[in-house]
Amino acid sequence: MTDVTHDRIPLAALEQGTPFADRHVGPAPAELARMLDVIGVGSLEELGQNAVPEGIREPDLQLALPEPASEAQALAELRELADHCRPHTEMIGLGYYGTDTPPVILRNVLENPAWYTAYTPYQPEISQGRLEALLNFQTMVADLAGVPVANASMLDESTSAAEGMTLVRRAGKSKSPRFVIDADTLPQTRAVIETRAEPLGIEVVVADLAQGAAGLPEGEFFGALLSYPGASGAVRDQEEIIAEVHRRGGMVVVAADLLALTLLRPPGEIGADVVVGTTQRFGVPMGFGGPHAGYMAVRKGLERQLPGRLVGVSVDADGDQAYRLALQTREQHIRREKATSNICTAQVLLAVVAAMYAVYHGPAGLRAIATRAHRMAAVLAEQLRRGGVRVLHRDFFDTVVAEVPGRADEVVAAARREGVNLRRVDTDHVGIACDETTTRAHLAKVWRAFGIAEPAELDELDADTPDALPSALLRTSEYLTHPVFHTHHSETSLLRYLRRLSDSDVALDRSMIPLGSCTMKLNATAEMEPITWPAFASLHPFAPAQDAEGLLRIVKDLETWLAEITGYDAVSLQPNAGSQGEFAGLLAIRAYHRNRGQAERDVCLIPASAHGTNAASAVMAGLRVVVVRCDDEGNIELEHLRELVSEHADDLAAIMITYPSTHGVYEDTVREVCGLVHDAGGQVYVDGANLNALIGLARMGKFGSDVSHLNLHKTFCIPHGGGGPGVGPIGVRGHLAPFLPNHPMQPCAGPETGVGPISAAPWGSASILPISWAYVRMMGADGLRRATLTAVAAANYVARRLDGYFPVLYTGQGGYVAHECILDLRSITKTSGISVDDVAKRLADYGIHAPTMSFPVNGTLMVEPTESEDLAELDRFCEAMIAVRTEIDKVVAGQWPADDNPLVNAPHTAASLARQWDHAYTREEAAYPMGTRAAKVWPAVRRIDGARGDRNLVCSCPPLSAYES
Numbered sequence: 001m002t003d004v005t006h007d008r009i010p011l012a013a014l015e016q017g018t019p020f021a022d023r024h025v026g027p028a029p030a031e032l033a034r035m036l037d038v039i040g041v042g043s044l045e046e047l048g049q050n051a052v053p054e055g056i057r058e059p060d061l062q063l064a065l066p067e068p069a070s071e072a073q074a075l076a077e078l079r080e081l082a083d084h085c086r087p088h089t090e091m092i093g094l095g096y097y098g099t100d101t102p103p104v105i106l107r108n109v110l111e112n113p114a115w116y117t118a119y120t121p122y123q124p125e126i127s128q129g130r131l132e133a134l135l136n137f138q139t140m141v142a143d144l145a146g147v148p149v150a151n152a153s154m155l156d157e158s159t160s161a162a163e164g165m166t167l168v169r170r171a172g173k174s175k176s177p178r179f180v181i182d183a184d185t186l187p188q189t190r191a192v193i194e195t196r197a198e199p200l201g202i203e204v205v206v207a208d209l210a211q212g213a214a215g216l217p218e219g220e221f222f223g224a225l226l227s228y229p230g231a232s233g234a235v236r237d238q239e240e241i242i243a244e245v246h247r248r249g250g251m252v253v254v255a256a257d258l259l260a261l262t263l264l265r266p267p268g269e270i271g272a273d274v275v276v277g278t279t280q281r282f283g284v285p286m287g288f289g290g291p292h293a294g295y296m297a298v299r300k301g302l303e304r305q306l307p308g309r310l311v312g313v314s315v316d317a318d319g320d321q322a323y324r325l326a327l328q329t330r331e332q333h334i335r336r337e338k339a340t341s342n343i344c345t346a347q348v349l350l351a352v353v354a355a356m357y358a359v360y361h362g363p364a365g366l367r368a369i370a371t372r373a374h375r376m377a378a379v380l381a382e383q384l385r386r387g388g389v390r391v392l393h394r395d396f397f398d399t400v401v402a403e404v405p406g407r408a409d410e411v412v413a414a415a416r417r418e419g420v421n422l423r424r425v426d427t428d429h430v431g432i433a434c435d436e437t438t439t440r441a442h443l444a445k446v447w448r449a450f451g452i453a454e455p456a457e458l459d460e461l462d463a464d465t466p467d468a469l470p471s472a473l474l475r476t477s478e479y480l481t482h483p484v485f486h487t488h489h490s491e492t493s494l495l496r497y498l499r500r501l502s503d504s505d506v507a508l509d510r511s512m513i514p515l516g517s518c519t520m521k522l523n524a525t526a527e528m529e530p531i532t533w534p535a536f537a538s539l540h541p542f543a544p545a546q547d548a549e550g551l552l553r554i555v556k557d558l559e560t561w562l563a564e565i566t567g568y569d570a571v572s573l574q575p576n577a578g579s580q581g582e583f584a585g586l587l588a589i590r591a592y593h594r595n596r597g598q599a600e601r602d603v604c605l606i607p608a609s610a611h612g613t614n615a616a617s618a619v620m621a622g623l624r625v626v627v628v629r630c631d632d633e634g635n636i637e638l639e640h641l642r643e644l645v646s647e648h649a650d651d652l653a654a655i656m657i658t659y660p661s662t663h664g665v666y667e668d669t670v671r672e673v674c675g676l677v678h679d680a681g682g683q684v685y686v687d688g689a690n691l692n693a694l695i696g697l698a699r700m701g702k703f704g705s706d707v708s709h710l711n712l713h714k715t716f717c718i719p720h721g722g723g724g725p726g727v728g729p730i731g732v733r734g735h736l737a738p739f740l741p742n743h744p745m746q747p748c749a750g751p752e753t754g755v756g757p758i759s760a761a762p763w764g765s766a767s768i769l770p771i772s773w774a775y776v777r778m779m780g781a782d783g784l785r786r787a788t789l790t791a792v793a794a795a796n797y798v799a800r801r802l803d804g805y806f807p808v809l810y811t812g813q814g815g816y817v818a819h820e821c822i823l824d825l826r827s828i829t830k831t832s833g834i835s836v837d838d839v840a841k842r843l844a845d846y847g848i849h850a851p852t853m854s855f856p857v858n859g860t861l862m863v864e865p866t867e868s869e870d871l872a873e874l875d876r877f878c879e880a881m882i883a884v885r886t887e888i889d890k891v892v893a894g895q896w897p898a899d900d901n902p903l904v905n906a907p908h909t910a911a912s913l914a915r916q917w918d919h920a921y922t923r924e925e926a927a928y929p930m931g932t933r934a935a936k937v938w939p940a941v942r943r944i945d946g947a948r949g950d951r952n953l954v955c956s957c958p959p960l961s962a963y964e965s
Contacts, residue, residue, distance in 0.1 A: 017070050021783030024522055025790050031871035035797040044789040048697055051792055051816035053668035056703040064564050068780030071526040078770055082535035084550030088421040089442055090540035093399045093433025095157050095186050097281040100436055104491045105283060105356050108498045116349055117508035117523055120723035124324040125907050126844050128940035129501030130722040131323035134311045136484055137355035139956040143479040144258045145275035145297040146266025149955050152309035153351035154294030155576050157278035158192035158760035161225060163307050163341055164253035164274040165193055168223040171305045174249045176220035177201055182209045184230030188760045191744045195756035199622030213244035221250050228256045233399025237473055239270040260397040262370045265473045274298050283357035284350050288551055289541030289761020290576055291725035293350040307341030314949030317942035324944045326953055342579040342616035349721030359488050363480040369436050373398040376434035380443050382465040387452030395470045399433045415449035421543050482957035504940040506849050512873045516820040516852040516862025519692050519714035527717055527774040531767055541761040542745045554773045555763055561776050567699030568731030572740040576764035579613050581709025581728030584741050586621035587755040588707055588732060589654045589683045591739040603648045605655040607636050609662045609856050623653055634663035634810040636673055645680045652682040660690045660818035662856045663810040674704025691715040693792055693819035696785025707732045716772035727765050790867035791819045798865055801878045805885040809860060820864035829859055832892045834903050836861055839884055844907035845929055846880040847937035883929055896920050907939035
C-alpha cells in the first residue's frame with residue numbers, strides 16, 4: 001500500500017466545521033487577493049493601516065468576546081436560553097395581546113428573505129410589491145379608524161401617540177403649551193409622552209375624563225389624548241369630550257384598538273383629528289415588546305403633517321397605476337431641523353404581516369375574532385359577578401377590571417400557579433384581558449384564581465350573558481371594502497398573492513443592494529431562525545422578569561458585547577430605531593448638563609454633511625442646532641468649528657458627528673474635534689450608522705466620544721424588512737450612564753435616575769435581539785474585524801474600478817475611502833443631460849438596485865458594497881456602471897437622442913417591449929443591456945410620475961363600490 005502523507009486536520013477543527021465568518025464574508029481568499037491587488041495593497045492589515053488614521057486606530061486591540069461558535073452551536077445555546085423563558089398565558093393586556101399568526105403569513109412573509117431583506121422603497125419601480133402591501137396597511141388602518149389617510153406605520157403605539165401630540169401642536173392654532181391626557185391611558189404611553197413633552201416645553205395635564213367633558217381642565221390647551229377603549233378596558237362615548245376640545249381651540253388624538261373598531265363606532269365618526277395605536281394583535285407576536293407596527297391616521301387636511309412614510313398612488317410613463325412613497329420632500333435630510341419628526345423609517349415588515357392578516361381574514365373574519373375576544377371577556381365578567389366579585393365597568397371590549405379589596409397580590413399569585421399572568425392594577429384591583437387565543441379553559445383558570453367555581457353549564461352562562469358594548473357605540477359603517485380584503489381567504493390564493501408581490505421587488509435574495517449609509521449585508525438564516533420560537537415570541541413585555549430569564553440573558557450579553565466593541569461603559573437596548581437612539585443619546589447629554597447645574601447648555605453643533613435625523617433629533621431634545629461647515633474634501637472645517645466653539649463657550653451642549661463621515665471618509669481630525677468640544681464643556685455624540693467600518697480597528701468610546709447610537713439593523717445584521725424593523729441602542733461613557741432610558745413597568749430596564757422611556761416596551765424590540773446576539777456569537781472578535789476590513793476593501797475596490805468612469809468625490813489619507821464611496825455624476829449630467837435618477841432607473845434594467853441617490857451630495861451616488869458580497873457580484877455592479885457610462889457616452893456623441901435613449905426611458909417593463917416600438921435603440925438594448933438573458937429581473941412598472949403623485953395624493957385603496965361601478 002502506498003503511504004500518502006498529508007497535513008492532518010485536528011479533530012477539534014473538523015468538529016467545528018466551516019467557520020461562520022467564511023459564510024458571512026463574501027469574497028473567497030483568492031477573490032480578496034485580486035481585490036487587494038486592484039486597490040494596491042498586499043493585505044487587509046495593510047489596507048487598515050493605510051486607511052484608518054493612526055490617531056484612532058488601536059493596533060493591538062483584542063476584543064474580549066467569546067470564541068466564535070458554529071451555526072449549530074449558536075442555535076443550541078439559543079435553544080438553551082429559550083428553555084429558560086417561561087411564557088404564561090398572557091392576560092395582562094395594556095396594548096399587548098396573544099394572537100395567532102397564520103402559518104401562510106409566518107412562512108411566506110416573516111420568514112421569507114424576499115420580504116425581510118428588502119430596503120425602504122426608494123426605487124419604487126422595483127418595489128411595487130411591498131408598496132402595494134403597505135397601501136393595504138394604510139387602507140386597513142384608515143378604514144377601521146374612520147379617517148381618510150393613514151401612514152405606512154409607526155414604531156409602536158406609545159411613540160405614535162407622542163407623535164400625535166406634536167402633530168396637533170404644530171398643526172393647530174392654539175398657543176397654549178398644555179396637552180391633556182385622559183387618566184385611563186396606557187401607563188407606558190403616558191410615560192413616553194412625558195419624556196417627549198418635557199424638552200419641548202409641553203405641559204402634560206392628566207385629567208379624569210370618565211365623567212365626560214366636565215373632567216377637562218379649565219383654561220386653554222392645544223390638544224387632548226383619549227383612549228378607546230381605556231387602559232382599564234372601559235368603553236366610553238367620547239363625542240362630547242371631542243366637541244368640547246374643538247370648541248376650546250384644541251385638537252384630539254384618540255388611541256384606539258383596531259380590533260375593537262370592527263365592533264365599535266370609529267373615532268373618525270365622532271370627530272377625532274388623529275387616531276393612533278398598534279396593529280400588534282393583527283398576527284404579530286408579542287415578542288417581549290416588539291417589534292410591532294404602530295399606526296397613525298388623520299382627518300382630511302392633516303395628511304401633509306404625517307410623520308414617517310406615506311405610500312401614494314401615481315402613474316408610470318405608460319399611464320399605468322403605480323405606487324410610490326409620497327411627499328418625499330418632507331424627508332429629514334432636506335428639512336433637517338425643520339422636519340416634522342425625526343422618524344425616517346417605519347415598521348414595514350410588521351406592517352406587511354398585519355396587512356396580510358387583514359387580507360387573509362377579511363372584514364367578516366376580523367369581526368369574528370373581535371367578537372370572540374369580547375364574548376370571552378363578557379362571560380368572564382358575568383361569572384365573576386355571580387361569584388360576588390365587583391367588576392368595575394359595565395361597558396368594555398376585551399378587558400375586565402375586578403375589585404378584590406386587599407387581595408390583588410393573592411389573586412395574581414394564584415393565577416400564576418395556574419399558568420396565567422394577570423395585571424395587578426393596585427392592591428385592590430386586578431385586570432384581565434382576553435384576546436384571539438383565549439379559551440374557555442383559560443377562563444376557568446382565572447375564575448379559580450379568584451376563588452370562584454366554574455359554572456355548571458358554560459354554554460348556559462354564555463347564552464344568559466349580554467354583550468358589554470353600549471348600543472349607541474356599535475359600528476354601523478362598512479370597512480375593508482376593497483376587493484383585496486375579499487379575495488385571498490384561501491391559503492392557495494394568499495400564497496400566490498404574496499408570491500406575486502415579492503416577485504415585483506428587488507431584495508437581497510435577488511441582488512446586491514449597494515445603498516450608501518444603509519449597510520445592506522447578509523441576514524443569515526441561523527440568525528433569523530430563533531425570532532419566531534414561541535419561548536421568545538410569546539412573552540408579554542410587562543410579565544414578571546423571571547419569565548424572560550433566557551431573553552434577558554441575551555439582552556445582558558448583547559449589552560456587554562456592544563460595550564466592549566464600542567469602548568463605552570454602558571448600553572441601553574430600549575430605542576427601537578436609530579432615530580430613537582439619537583433622541584435618547586441627546587436626552588442623556590441634556591440631563592447630564594442639567595444635573596450639573598448647567599441647563600443653559602443647549603446648543604448642538606451639527607456638520608453640514610450630517611444625516612438630517614441628527615438635526616431633527618436635536619430639536620426634539622430641546623437643543624438649538626448650529627451648523628458647522630465642511631471643507632472641499634467633505635471634512636469638518638476646523639477653523640469654523642473653533643469659531644463656533646468660542647462663540648458658544650457658555651451654552652455649548654454637544655456636537656453630533658458621524659464617523660467615518662457621511663461622506664465615507666475616515667477624517668483624521670476626529671480627536672481634535674472631540675478635544676475642542678470637550679475643552680468648551682460640551683459632549684460628543686458620534687452617530688454609529690457607519691460602525692461597520694470600525695469594529696476591531698477603533699472604538700468610539702476610546703477616541704473621544706461620550707455617546708453613540710448603534711444601528712443593529714445595519715452593522716449587526718437585523719434585516720431592514722422593507723424599511724423596518726430596526727434597533728438603535730445607545731452606548732455611553734460612565735458619566736452618562738445614570739441618564740439612560742428607564743421604564744415605569746420594568747424597574748430593571750434602566751437606571752432609577754434615567755430620562756424616562758423612549759419606547760413603549762422596556763427593552764424595545766426585544767424579540768429580534770437574538771439576531772445580533774447570534775451574529776456576534778458566531779463571528780467572534782476576529783470575524784468581526786475581518787468583516788470590517790473586508791467591507792472597507794469592497795468599497796475601495798469599487799472606488800478604484802469606477803473612478804475613471806464616475807469620479808470618486810471624497811477620499812481620506814492616501815486616497816482611500818472607508819466602507820462606502822460617493823460617485824460624482826454632476827459634470828457628467830452637465831455635459832450629457834443624464835441625471836442620477838436616469839442612472840438609478842437604468843440599473844433596474846440590469847437587475848441591480850441603485851445606490852443611494854443625491855445624499856449627502858446632490859447629483860451623486862453613494863455606494864456601500866458591505867463585506868457580504870463576493871467578487872462576482874461586485875464585478876457585476878461595476879460592469880453595469882461601466883456599461884451605463886458607455887451608454888451615456890453614446891448620448892453625448894449623438895448616437896442616441898438626448899430625449900430618447902435607454903437611460904431617460906428606463907426602466908423598461910416586459911409589457912413596454914411588447915408594444916409598438918419606435919425608439920432610437922432596440923428592444924434588445926433596452927431589456928438586455930449586458931447581452932445576457934440569465935436571471936432577468938423585470939421591473940413591475942415604468943418610471944413613476946412623482947410630482948403627479950404628490951399633487952393628487954391618493955393613499956388608500958378605492959372601495960369595493962368603485963370596482964362594481
